[in-house]
Amino acid sequence: MKFSVTKEKLLEGLQQVQNVVSTRTTLPILSNVLLQARGNEVHLTTTDLDVGVRGSFEAKVDREGATTLPARRLFTIIRELPSSEIQVEVDGKNAASIRSGQSFFKILGLPEEEFPPLPKFEGAKVVTIRQKDLRDGLRKTSYAISTDETRYVLNGVLFSLKENKLTLVATDGRRLAMVDIDLEFPRSHEADIIVPTKAVTELQRLLTEEGDVKVSFGSGQIAFDLNNTLLVSKLIEGNYPNYRQVIPSETKERVTLERETFLNSLRRVSLLASDKSNSIKLNFSKNNIDITANTPEVGEAKESLPVAYKGRDFSIAFNPEFFMAPLRNLTEDEVFLDLIDEMSPGVLKIQTPFLYVLMPMRISS
Amino acid sequence: MDEKCAEVWQQLSTALKPHVSADTYKRWFSAVRLVNASADAFTFLVPNNIYQFWIESNHMAALQAAIVTTFGEPRAVKFVMPADALPVGAGDVAEPIEVVEPEPDPVRDAKSSGSPVGLNPRNTFESFVVGPNNEIAHAASLAVAQSPARTYNPLFIYGGVGLGKTHLMQAIGQYVWSKKKNAKVMYLSSELFINEFIDAIQHSTLVKFRKRYRQADLLLIDDIQFLGGKERSQEEFFHTFNTLFDGHKQIVLSSDRPASEIANLEHRLVSRFEWGLTAELQPPDVETRTAILRKKARTLHINLRDEIFDFLANRIRTNVRRLEGALMRVASFASLSGKELTSEVIEHLLKDILNEEARHAVTIEQIQRKVAEHFDVRIADMTSKRRPANIAFPRQIAMYLARELTKASLNEIGEAFGGRDHGTVLHACKLVKKRMIEQDNIRQTVSFIDSSLQR
Numbered sequence A: 001m002k003f004s005v006t007k008e009k010l011l012e013g014l015q016q017v018q019n020v021v022s023t024r025t026t027l028p029i030l031s032n033v034l035l036q037a038r039g040n041e042v043h044l045t046t047t048d049l050d051v052g053v054r055g056s057f058e059a060k061v062d063r064e065g066a067t068t069l070p071a072r073r074l075f076t077i078i079r080e081l082p083s084s085e086i087q088v089e090v091d092g093k094n095a096a097s098i099r100s101g102q103s104f105f106k107i108l109g110l111p112e113e114e115f116p117p118l119p120k121f122e123g124a125k126v127v128t129i130r131q132k133d134l135r136d137g138l139r140k141t142s143y144a145i146s147t148d149e150t151r152y153v154l155n156g157v158l159f160s161l162k163e164n165k166l167t168l169v170a171t172d173g174r175r176l177a178m179v180d181i182d183l184e185f186p187r188s189h190e191a192d193i194i195v196p197t198k199a200v201t202e203l204q205r206l207l208t209e210e211g212d213v214k215v216s217f218g219s220g221q222i223a224f225d226l227n228n229t230l231l232v233s234k235l236i237e238g239n240y241p242n243y244r245q246v247i248p249s250e251t252k253e254r255v256t257l258e259r260e261t262f263l264n265s266l267r268r269v270s271l272l273a274s275d276k277s278n279s280i281k282l283n284f285s286k287n288n289i290d291i292t293a294n295t296p297e298v299g300e301a302k303e304s305l306p307v308a309y310k311g312r313d314f315s316i317a318f319n320p321e322f323f324m325a326p327l328r329n330l331t332e333d334e335v336f337l338d339l340i341d342e343m344s345p346g347v348l349k350i351q352t353p354f355l356y357v358l359m360p361m362r363i364s365s
Numbered sequence B: 001m002d003e004k005c006a007e008v009w010q011q012l013s014t015a016l017k018p019h020v021s022a023d024t025y026k027r028w029f030s031a032v033r034l035v036n037a038s039a040d041a042f043t044f045l046v047p048n049n050i051y052q053f054w055i056e057s058n059h060m061a062a063l064q065a066a067i068v069t070t071f072g073e074p075r076a077v078k079f080v081m082p083a084d085a086l087p088v089g090a091g092d093v094a095e096p097i098e099v100v101e102p103e104p105d106p107v108r109d110a111k112s113s114g115s116p117v118g119l120n121p122r123n124t125f126e127s128f129v130v131g132p133n134n135e136i137a138h139a140a141s142l143a144v145a146q147s148p149a150r151t152y153n154p155l156f157i158y159g160g161v162g163l164g165k166t167h168l169m170q171a172i173g174q175y176v177w178s179k180k181k182n183a184k185v186m187y188l189s190s191e192l193f194i195n196e197f198i199d200a201i202q203h204s205t206l207v208k209f210r211k212r213y214r215q216a217d218l219l220l221i222d223d224i225q226f227l228g229g230k231e232r233s234q235e236e237f238f239h240t241f242n243t244l245f246d247g248h249k250q251i252v253l254s255s256d257r258p259a260s261e262i263a264n265l266e267h268r269l270v271s272r273f274e275w276g277l278t279a280e281l282q283p284p285d286v287e288t289r290t291a292i293l294r295k296k297a298r299t300l301h302i303n304l305r306d307e308i309f310d311f312l313a314n315r316i317r318t319n320v321r322r323l324e325g326a327l328m329r330v331a332s333f334a335s336l337s338g339k340e341l342t343s344e345v346i347e348h349l350l351k352d353i354l355n356e357e358a359r360h361a362v363t364i365e366q367i368q369r370k371v372a373e374h375f376d377v378r379i380a381d382m383t384s385k386r387r388p389a390n391i392a393f394p395r396q397i398a399m400y401l402a403r404e405l406t407k408a409s410l411n412e413i414g415e416a417f418g419g420r421d422h423g424t425v426l427h428a429c430k431l432v433k434k435r436m437i438e439q440d441n442i443r444q445t446v447s448f449i450d451s452s453l454q455r
Helices: A007-018 A071-080 A131-144 A149-154 A197-206 A259-270 A320-329 B002-019 B022-029 B049-071 B094-099 B106-113 B135-146 B165-179 B190-202 B206-214 B231-246 B267-273 B286-299 B306-315 B320-337 B343-349 B351-358 B364-375 B379-383 B389-405 B410-416 B422-438 B440-454
Strands: A002-006 A032-038 A041-047 A051-058 A060-063 A065-070 A085-090 A095-100 A103-108 A125-130 A156-162 A165-171 A175-182 A191-196 A212-218 A221-226 A229-234 A253-258 A280-285 A288-295 A299-306 A314-318 A334-339 A346-349 A354-358 B033-037 B041-045 B076-080 B155-159 B185-189 B218-222 B250-255 B277-281
Touching: A002 A007, A007 A032, A007 A041, A007 A051, A007 A071, A007 A085, A032 A060, A032 A071, A051 A197, A065 A071, A071 A103, A125 A131, A131 A156, A131 A165, A131 A175, A131 A197, A131 A212, A131 A320, A149 B049, A156 A197, A175 A320, A191 A197, A191 A229, A197 A221, A197 A229, A253 A259, A259 A280, A259 A288, A259 A299, A259 A320, A259 A334, A314 A320, A320 A354, B002 B022, B002 B033, B002 B049, B022 B049, B049 B076, B135 B155, B135 B165, B135 B250, B135 B277, B155 B165, B165 B185, B165 B218, B165 B250, B185 B190, B190 B206, B190 B218, B190 B231, B206 B231, B231 B250, B231 B267, B286 B306, B286 B320, B306 B320, B306 B343, B320 B343, B320 B351, B343 B351, B364 B379, B364 B389, B364 B410, B364 B440, B379 B389, B389 B410, B389 B422, B389 B440, B410 B422, B422 B440
Parallel strands: B041 B076, B155 B250, B155 B277, B185 B218, B218 B250
Antiparallel strands: A002 A060, A002 A085, A032 A041, A032 A065, A041 A051, A051 A229, A085 A095, A095 A103, A125 A212, A156 A165, A156 A191, A165 A175, A175 A354, A212 A221, A221 A229, A253 A334, A280 A288, A280 A314, A288 A299, A334 A346, A346 A354, B033 B041
């Protein structure tokens, strides 16, 4: 195999796939990237047996062929190369010679045959989503994924396809984020599938503002086809909890908040939230919210925000991190906070179909 | 039972209502039923897993508060769901719930009811595969767990890497703890003990340190061999040991070699370690290895053909951990690639492990060389006809080791030692065995050569 390519193209190609590379040392081949030169393209593939990514870049291929090379090492070498023209040549023993300007590197690879193939999808169900919609939806939900491995069904985002809607849901038991995306698909494609965290993270990296993504799923696997890049992942097996149960049916008070202003206030006040209880208090009174935090033996913080509020006076406490996460990931200027009382969950909404349920913390006083 | 539970739940609900909002109660607790109430645990039946997740994350404090108000003390809280509470066709509601109890998970239990730190809930007696290699250790451990400090105290378990020492110790810990919730179970490695001791010296908190350890009802110390050479830690441990022993508290120790062979361990400690019962764990035989693989595969829901189990069990002999690692690797490869698993594919997949295993195969020649080197005799003496004691005995040890470590028959061994007949070899083996029992230094020498050969 022999090809020449510009440094930028090769780096870009490697960047797309290298995050998947396995950190497990048990199977050395998994820390390698598969390179396949054909026509005027070189395909790159990485996998950790759970998630796999396949991308490509244009190159001048002098001799077709395939090999696997250590991904991280290859990436660091390419990044440091002095010239923008790079020539890669691989001999019959999978040793790659990399030439660029005055530099020469030789790195040893493993044969292509050892690389586990990505699974094939046959008879899978396919839906097409606008990349922008999916990217937006994942951004608004993925921060709420549970990291508690004992609740493995929560270690991912639920893709629920029902009644011409794709609903994305993530929860960790204390908060829940949900987004609806309108989507046309046949009745037979209705399904509930759980996409694991790692695949979600990689997918967010790959999605762009333009174009569509073709999603194929079936028999415990899912594939996202983004024109030149393909991401394949195992699905989490099991039943995602009935999240609708969590959403309060009716709320009493609604306040409209300026997202950025409110977020900044929360961030400042949370500096004095104690590590132990880690809560901040919102005190509602007529046309005003006082945000307060205090840690015994350390100090306290308070900030007042004028808002349009006409309901009764009351206080409610939240985990500041859980409150700030959605605010950071939304882009709208205004958000609505719906509340019932100090012991019931708060609900954050925006103009578009999005919903974030947040459990209050107990106020000890 | 049902009526009693309903009544208890009635009481609990009344106590619970002030702690949660009306909406929360209606939404989460009105659908909950109490299905089992024992002296130390309540089992609640919830409609599905969201109830369990949400109540655990948000309303545990309220529920525990209600339990304390009603019954005066906290209880462990468990949840079951209809799908696993009622296996298909089961008529009786109360019974199956006990059986299909989900495995307690470490994080949750540690938080909600304070389980002893550092115990992996997977390491129980139920999940331990018993074979001829570990029968005694298992039986002794079970006896100790059932009546701590009354049978064998201390219990000293030793054996090679990955043979189940830690598993057995943790199983004892969990058994004791599950029977008696207020028992103080301490499980730690000797390294942690040493570190905490050093820390205590540094911050002059020795009194606190002593109090902590000397209050334990069951003290489990893993990898005790690391105490070797640490003089002050040994002294401290000696006193801890005596205090616990005199207070009739159970002590369980594990090590990778017998107490007498731990280098630089004080004699008073060695003799104390050997006081109770010493149990050895040996590498499992092929049947046990197959059983381990099958059990592991079942808990992980892996389906493989019998030939694959046999292949793995036959090829990986030394270490249970490695065996399980190989199983995982094969299973994950199979599920992802969907390729047919032939023995060539597996061979290729497990290349590194199998190579490592193969290196442990010792030849008679290596044994002869090692023994000759150790006793400072010529290799030629191993095969010669001369038989003064200083040559004959090393030669007999070499024959004994050849018998133990290789698959060669008595005749083949005799042949390799200068054409001796099988009777001579048999005699040598018997003699060495006998002298190993009688004389400690001979046993040590032999096991030293043995272990240096295995390396």
